[in-house]
C-alpha cells in the first residue's frame with residue numbers, strides 16, 4: 001500500500017473517530033420536577049449535545065421540552081408542555097397526553113373489548129364508548145423508574161397483570177438517546193401472558209416554538225399512499241383507502257391549514273386531522289414516516305420509524321383550558337402530534353399488523369425525531 005492511500009485511510013479513520021467523538025458529546029443531568037399530589041417526587045432529565053437540548057420527566061416518561069436551532073442558529077423549544085409535574089397531573093378531565101409515552105395500548109379499541117386465544121377481555125371505555133390510550137390511568141400517569149445512560153435515559157415500568165383491564169404483567173422499557181441532531185426512542189416490552197401492546201410518544205410539536213400560535217402554516221409530508229377512514233368514534237372502518245384526491249394526501253409537502261376546513265366527512269368527524277396513515281414500507285422496517293417544515297423558523301423535523309402507521313393529530317381538542325411553559329394558553333391547533341404506532345383497533349381487525357405479544361416474545365420498536373433547518 002502506498003503512502004498516499006495509507007494517509008487517506010488514516011485521515012478517514014481520524015474523521016470517523018472525530019464524528020463519533022462529536023456524537024458522543026452528550027451530557028445528561030438530573031433535576032427535580034416537583035411533587036405529585038401523593039407526595040412522590042418527579043425527576044427531570046436534560047439531554048444535551050451541540051444540536052439539541054431535550055428535557056424528559058419520569059412522570060409518564062414524557063418529553064417536556066425540545067430545544068433546537070432555527071435557520072439563524074437561535075435555540076427555541078418546539079414541544080408543548082408544562083414547567084413542573086403538577087401541570088401534567090392537573091389535567092383531570094381533558095387529558096392532552098403532552099409528550100407522554102402512551103400505553104399499554106395507544107389509540108382506540110372498539111367498545112374496550114377484544115379477545116386473545118378465545119379469551120374475552122373488557123377494558124374501560126374512556127372515550128365515547130371506546131378505550132383510548134391505555135385507559136383512564138394509563139402509562140402517561142405512572143412514575144417510571146429511570147436509569148441514566150452516557151447519552152440518554154432509560155425508563156422502565158412494570159404494569160401488573162390486569163392493569164386497566166389488560167392481561168399479563170407487562171415490563172416496558174423506553175430509552176431516549178441523543179445522536180447528533182436526532183432524538184432516538186427505543187421501545188421494548190415483554191409479558192408473562194398473551195396481551196396487546198401499542199406504545200407511542202404523544203409529543204405536540206410546534207416548530208415555530210412553544211406558545212407561538214398555531215401549526216396551520218407548517219408544511220407536512222407523510223410517506224403514505226393510504227389512510228384508515230374512521231367512524232364517529234374515530235375507529236377505522238372499511239380498511240385502508242387511497243389518500244389520492246382527498247385532503248389526506250400529504251405525499252407532497254402541503255401546508256396543514258390548506259385543506260383542514262374542506263367539506264370532507266372525515267375531517268368533520270374529527271374536527272381536523274386525527275387519523276392513522278398506513279406508512280409505505282411496512283412494519284419492522286425503519287423508514288421516513290413524516291417531514292414537518294416551518295417556513296417561519298426554517299426548522300424541519302424528520303420522523304422515521306419501524307412502526308407500520310402514524311396518527312397525525314392536529315391538536316383539535318386543545319381549547320385554551322391550559323396554559324403551558326411559555327405562559328400562553330394552548331388553543332386549538334397550538335401543536336400537532338405524529339404518533340408512530342400500530343393502527344387503531346388492531347386487536348379487532350385481523351387484517352392489520354398484529355399488536356399481540358406472547359409470553360417469551362419481546363416487542364421492539366424505534367422512532368427517530370431528527371431536527372434540521374433549511375431556508
Ligand code: GLA
Pocket residue numbers: 095096097107132234274311313317337339
Ligand atoms: C390522540 C387521539 C385524539 C385525542 C388525543 C389526545 O391523538 O387520536 O383523538 O384523544 O390523542 O387529546
